[in-house]
Amino acid sequence: xxxxxxxxxxxxxxxxxxxxxxxxxxxxxxxxxxxxxxxxxxxxxxxxxxxxxxxxxxxxxxxxxxxxxxxxxxxxxxxxxxxxxxxxxxxxxxxxxxxxxxxxxxxxxxxxxxxxxxxxxxxxxxxxxxxxxxxxxxxxxxxxxxxxxxxxxxxxxxxxxxxxxxxxxxxxxxxxxxxxxxxxxxxxxxxxxxxxxxxxxxxxxxxxxxxxxxxxxxxxxxxxxxxxxxxxxxxxxxxxxxxxxxxxxxxxxxxxxxxxxxxxxxxxxxxxxxxxxxxxxxxxxxxxxxxxxxxxxxxxxxxxxxxxxxxxxxxxxxxxxxxxxxxxxxxxxxxxxxxxxxxxxxxxxxxxxxxxxxxxxxxxxxxxx
Numbered sequence: 094x095x096x097x098x099x100x101x102x103x104x105x106x107x108x109x110x111x112x113x114x115x116x117x118x119x120x121x122x123x124x125x126x127x128x129x130x131x132x133x134x135x136x137x138x139x140x141x142x143x144x145x146x147x148x149x150x151x152x153x154x155x156x157x158x159x160x161x162x163x164x165x166x167x168x169x170x171x172x173x174x175x176x177x178x179x180x181x182x183x184x185x186x187x188x189x190x191x192x193x194x195x196x197x198x199x200x201x202x203x204x205x206x207x208x209x210x211x212x213x214x215x216x217x218x219x220x221x222x223x224x225x226x227x228x229x230x231x232x233x234x235x236x237x238x239x240x241x242x243x244x245x246x247x248x249x250x251x252x253x254x255x256x257x258x259x260x261x262x263x264x265x266x267x268x269x270x271x272x273x274x275x276x277x278x279x280x281x282x283x284x285x286x287x288x289x290x291x292x293x294x295x296x297x298x299x300x301x302x303x304x305x306x307x308x309x310x311x312x313x314x315x316x317x318x319x320x321x322x323x324x325x326x327x328x329x330x331x332x333x334x335x336x337x338x339x340x341x342x343x344x345x346x347x348x349x350x351x352x353x354x355x356x357x358x359x360x361x362x363x364x365x366x367x368x369x370x371x372x373x374x375x376x377x378x379x380x381x382x383x384x385x386x387x388x389x390x391x392x393x394x395x396x397x398x399x400x401x402x403x404x405x406x407x408x409x410x411x412x413x414x415x416x417x418x419x420x421x422x423x424x425x426x427x428x429x430x431x432x433x434x435x436x437x438x439x440x441x442x443x444x445x446x447x448x449x450x451x452x453x454x455x456x457x458x459x460x461x462x
Contacts, residue, residue: 103212104214118218121198121218124240135171135178137171141166144169144177156204157170171202172202173201174219175393187383193222196218197218200215201214218396221393223389224389224390224391225392226378226380235362238396247367248368251342252335253350253362253364254308254331254334254348255350256348256360257361259349260275262327267320268298274295278290278295300314302349304318305346305347305349307346308346311348330360357377358378361375361377363375369401373397373400373401374395378392379391379393412434413434413435413449414433414450414451414454415462416437433452436449
């Protein structure tokens with residue numbers, strides 16, 4: 094076996110992808126900080142019990158584990174940073190004023206890769222507004238996520254809204270279901286199976302399958318569902334969240350979508366953009382375990398940075414200046430202060446083109462090769 098092989102699903106990030114990722118992170122954190130979100134950095138590894146408890150067990154089978162030789166307890170590599178930020182908010186920062194605005198970034202690792210996504214390690218970036226899950230909080234979070242994507246160059250952005258607890262809301266009074274029936278109806282809605290709903294004698298839920306698409310038309314279909322006013326507040330909330338978004342942002346609705354929203358409460362959203370075939374981020378409202386049976390509400394989002402870094406290895410390195418052996422050191426310092434990247438020759442055999450430079454420094458300044 095080749096000792097230099099990496100485990101399945103893991104890979105090195107080479108230049109210029111590594112640099113592109115660093116630049117992307119800087120853009121995101123600049124936007125987050127401008128809105129008052131302060132950065133936190135939880136550790137890569139925690140006790141398995143803590144991570145599993147805070148994910149309510151849904152991510153337990155995704156975590157890579159090892160035994161800590163010091164405590165002899167089971168450790169796990171994080172597969173999601175959101176729960177770690179929740180732990181920080183409800184422990185170390187439990188006395189900080191609310192709402193608490195936090196941002197984060199770091200690698201996460203999963204035990205197994207999926208068929209569509211063979212990578213087991215990815216970069217997770219996000220922002221969380223702790224202590225508030227109101228419409229106002231959702232407006233801020235959706236706007237921040239869109240602004241962050243725009244700063245990374247994403248265009249023709251689509252925000253797809255969903256209502257993760259919609260079945261629970263309707264099952265309470267409007268269209269009564271017991272716990273087992275709720276699980277079954279959710280399953281059929283997830284697969285968009287009208288026949289399955291009919292077989293469950295849950296015909297009242299079938300119109301939810303068709304209340305999707307562009308927000309205005311989808312909301313009209315949602316209003317037409319006679320649910321005794323149970324949907325009125327949700328419809329008003331979705332309209333309010335969409336209102337501040339610019340006309341260049343497309344807003345759609347799939348009210349019964351739950352994939353990727355396992356722990357969200359009343360509101361969720363997914364982010365897409367032209368030129369990207371996959372979802373670029375998800376967010377919404379949720380609850381954080383605050384010890385015993387206490388919970389604290391929150392609103393936030395995660396962006397999938399790896400899907401935005403599209404720079405290829407052979408892409409041109411703009412603004413990279415080759416400095417000959419006899420170059421002017423003061424002039425080179427001035428160029429770097431102006432934002433140029435310089436690469437100094439160490440040997441007469443050094444080749445500017447082979448080293449990826451776009452310019453060479455001569456008596457006239459940087460000259461394109």
